[in-house]
Amino acid sequence: MKITFPHAGNMYVPIKVLLETIGICYVMPPLCNKRTLEYGSTHSPEFICLPFKIILGDFIHGIQNGADTVLFCGGLGQCRLGYYGDLQTEILKSVGHNVKFICIDLTFMTVKEIVEKIKPLTEGKSLGKIIKAIACAIWTVFRVDKLYRLASYTRCREVVKGYTDNTMKEFHTRVQNAKGYKAIIKEINRAMRTLKTLKIDKKAKPLKVAIVGEFYVALEPSANLDVEKKLGNMGVEVHNTLSVSHWIMEHFIKRNLPVKSKNTPHEAGKEYMRTDDIGGHGLETVGNAVLCGRSGYDGIIHLYPFTCMPEIIAQCTFNEIQNKYGIPIITLILDEMSGEAGYMTRVEAFIDILERKRETSKPVMDKKCGMNV
Amino acid sequence: MKEKGYFLGIDVGSVSTNLVITDEDDNMIERLYLKTSGHPINVLCNGMRIISEKFGKDIIVKAVGTTGSGRQLASVIVGADVVKNEITAHAVAAQSLVPGVNTILEIGGQDSKIIILKNGVVTDFAMNTVCAAGTGSFLDRQASRLEIPIEEFGGYALRSSSSVRIAGRCAVFAESDMIHKQQTGHNVEDIINGLCEALVRNYLNNLAKGKDIEEPVVFQGGVAANIGIVAAFERALDKKIIIPKHHAVMGAYGAALLAKEKISRNNTITNFYGFEAAKSNYKAKSWECHGCPNLCEVIEILSDSQTLARWGDRCGKWSQLTTAV
Numbered sequence: 001m002k003i004t005f006p007h008a009g010n011m012y013v014p015i016k017v018l019l020e021t022i023g024i025c026y027v028m029p030p031l032c033n034k035r036t037l038e039y040g041s042t043h044s045p046e047f048i049c050l051p052f053k054i055i056l057g058d059f060i061h062g063i064q065n066g067a068d069t070v071l072f073c074g075g076l077g078q079c080r081l082g083y084y085g086d087l088q089t090e091i092l093k094s095v096g097h098n099v100k101f102i103c104i105d106l107t108f109m110t111v112k113e114i115v116e117k118i119k120p121l122t123e124g125k126s127l128g129k130i131i132k133a134i135a136c137a138i139w140t141v142f143r144v145d146k147l148y149r150l151a152s153y154t155r156c157r158e159v160v161k162g163y164t165d166n167t168m169k170e171f172h173t174r175v176q177n178a179k180g181y182k183a184i185i186k187e188i189n190r191a192m193r194t195l196k197t198l199k200i201d202k203k204a205k206p207l208k209v210a211i212v213g214e215f216y217v218a219l220e221p222s223a224n225l226d227v228e229k230k231l232g233n234m235g236v237e238v239h240n241t242l243s244v245s246h247w248i249m250e251h252f253i254k255r256n257l258p259v260k261s262k263n264t265p266h267e268a269g270k271e272y273m274r275t276d277d278i279g280g281h282g283l284e285t286v287g288n289a290v291l292c293g294r295s296g297y298d299g300i301i302h303l304y305p306f307t308c309m310p311e312i313i314a315q316c317t318f319n320e321i322q323n324k325y326g327i328p329i330i331t332l333i334l335d336e337m338s339g340e341a342g343y344m345t346r347v348e349a350f351i352d353i354l355e356r357k358r359e360t361s362k363p364v365m366d367k368k369c370g371m372n373v
Numbered sequence: 374m375k376e377k378g379y380f381l382g383i384d385v386g387s388v389s390t391n392l393v394i395t396d397e398d399d400n401m402i403e404r405l406y407l408k409t410s411g412h413p414i415n416v417l418c419n420g421m422r423i424i425s426e427k428f429g430k431d432i433i434v435k436a437v438g439t440t441g442s443g444r445q446l447a448s449v450i451v452g453a454d455v456v457k458n459e460i461t462a463h464a465v466a467a468q469s470l471v472p473g474v475n476t477i478l479e480i481g482g483q484d485s486k487i488i489i490l491k492n493g494v495v496t497d498f499a500m501n502t503v504c505a506a507g508t509g510s511f512l513d514r515q516a517s518r519l520e521i522p523i524e525e526f527g528g529y530a531l532r533s534s535s536s537v538r539i540a541g542r543c544a545v546f547a548e549s550d551m552i553h554k555q556q557t558g559h560n561v562e563d564i565i566n567g568l569c570e571a572l573v574r575n576y577l578n579n580l581a582k583g584k585d586i587e588e589p590v591v592f593q594g595g596v597a598a599n600i601g602i603v604a605a606f607e608r609a610l611d612k613k614i615i616i617p618k619h620h621a622v623m624g625a626y627g628a629a630l631l632a633k634e635k636i637s638r639n640n641t642i643t644n645f646y647g648f649e650a651a652k653s654n655y656k657a658k659s660w661e662c663h664g665c666p667n668l669c670e671v672i673e674i675l676s677d678s679q680t681l682a683r684w685g686d687r688c689g690k691w692s693q694l695t696t697a698v
Contacts, residue, residue: 030666031666031667033666033667033668034661034667034668035666035668162689162693165689169688222667226687319582319583322497328496328497341442341445342442342484342500344458345442345458345459345460345500346458346460346500348457348458348461349458349459349460349461349495349498350498352458352460352461352495353495353496353497353498356494356495357494357496360492360494
């Protein structure tokens with residue numbers, strides 16, 4: 001048995017750890033490229049959201065490289081992700097790929113649930129080993145996300161432009177060739193060390209921008225036209241409010257803890273939406289925008305795939321959030337288009353606004369100080 | 374005595390390529406409005422040639438700014454000092470012609486935008502997102518379908534006594550609506566008036582949603598020449614709409630102003646290659662890089678078989694190659 005799995009940003013690193021530690025044979029599809037999208041959109045319903053197409057493309061890539069089992073994470077809730085798994089199974093069947101489809105339910109994720117779902121993969125493997133693998137994978141998630149945060153810190157401050165990007169590029173090449181938990185962690189640490197030794201401009205005061213929106217497109221650079229990197233190279237510090245580690249914290253660790261705690265963005269979002277769920281990460285989007293508005297960010301970039309229902313609902317609150325917290329928000333809707341000019345125009349103009357806003361708000365503050373004296 | 378300098382602004386848009394020459398006092402000396410017709414490089418070189426034939430030896434270009442969706446391309450060919458997005462360029466231009474402007478409506482060939490200013494600073498903007506309904510190219514298409522020259526299109530709308538309701542949400546819906554209404558016997562004037570209203574309705578619903586439109590309101594871009602649309606805007610907003618004299622070339626004008634600002638602030642010398650550059654033979658070439666699974670589409674700009682620039686690659690393998698040379 002050989003399994004394959006879809007990409008979502010840096011998620012492949014912990015998945016590699018999980019599968020390699022248990023000792024499951026797998027093929028990883030290449031990082032999303034033009035062909036992935038071509039495969040995916042050929043076989044997808046026309047109006048489905050972009051993540052569906054890319055994920056399906058990943059599966060087909062994996063199957064072509066010899067996989068006979070697909071590992072996927074679906075979920076319940078009021079979003080199309082709920083039927084991704086079933087629909088993709090049917091599509092793969094109809095194009096002649098008779099593969100086994102394992103779909104882990106993300107909504108109520110517990111250790112027991114995972115162990116049970118991946119049972120067909122783990123026959124003959126000891127339970128201890130599986131639990132150890134899950135723990136290692138989760139630890140890897142946190143380490144990789146930390147690396148990404150560090151990269152977004154150094155990218156906008158580095159003295160010689162391009163060093164951070166080169167380090168991250170090298171990291172991705174090396175980590176794909178690394179085998180096993182220890183080797184992968186070593187690569188992460190190595191990249192972190194390199195980033196820490198980069199010469200940075202300590203006096204720089206970059207604009208701070210947060211990314212909110214749909215989980216997949218916010219994480220997957222090929223879907224969001226690498227907006228994080230581009231902003232960083234424009235000298236903007238980017239904080240991605242969505243990350244796999246954050247997600248695991250909310251949906252896995254907190255859920256399995258005996259003491260129940262509240263989801264911070266959800267609580268913050270209640271100011272505008274008094275409801276439990278609008279599907280997907282809709283409530284998180286609203287909540288994160290409010291939190292960023294409160295905590296002194298210069299601007300917010302909202303990303304979602306075309307036709308994403310939860311995010312469309314979330315977007316409705318932005319006018320009020322903008323007015324109340326005085327934080328500019330821009331929404332970018334992503335689809336198959338690879339022409340970046342239009343997006344870059346908007347992003348560039350948005351950054352111009354943030355810069356001018358900061359410039360003009362400074363003298364006002366100085367005046368106030370002067371009056372106090 | 375200080376020699377008199379001039380500034381060149383270039384806006385390479387989807388439908389038109391505009392070139393503007395301004396003097397030290399921001400007066401527009403010359404403006405060119407050329408159809409891009411899918412050949413931005415040729416049209417740009419052509420425009421440069423026209424200007425150099427007219428002024429050639431008489432003017433010294435002190436700075437060049439480019440804007441529009443083809444700004445990067447134009448910058449490589451002419452050697453620009455400022456490469457700026459259209460939104461900033463349009464805002465700068467409108468502020469210079471209409472001091473104190475608070476709202477800028479702009480409808481161009483492929484995109485439409487709204488820019489909100491407060492105390493002379495852009496505070497908010499919106500651009501059409503996933504659809505080009507309600508932009509110049511759609512009007513162009515409808516005009517040619519009805520065999521009416523686009524210049525007269527707006528005049529028809531004003532002659533209408535009652536408008537026909539046309540769905541403005543989507544270009545495809547709008548067109549089929551128009552055809553159905555025309556087949557049931559509505560006259561052309563009313564249909565065109567209906568289309569103008571639909572376009573304005575779509576614009577205000579999509580872009581201006583939740584934004585305070587405060588006077589003075591400036592309407593610019595190629596579509597501002599359409600008096601039917603202007604009238605529809607005035608009806609819908611119940612506000613006076615100001616059309617600047619150079620409404621069609623505002624982007625290029627803004628780029629020239631930005632270029633002047635940068636050069637005088639930094640006291641540097643322009644990167645401008647000179648009008649001669651337009652005479653060499655430019656070629657664009659594109660290919661798919663097979664260096665990794667990303668399969669990026671790389672674009673290369675050649676001038677007489679010498680590479681000027683490459684872009685489109687995600688890893689920087691090709692674009693870095695040219696900056697090194």
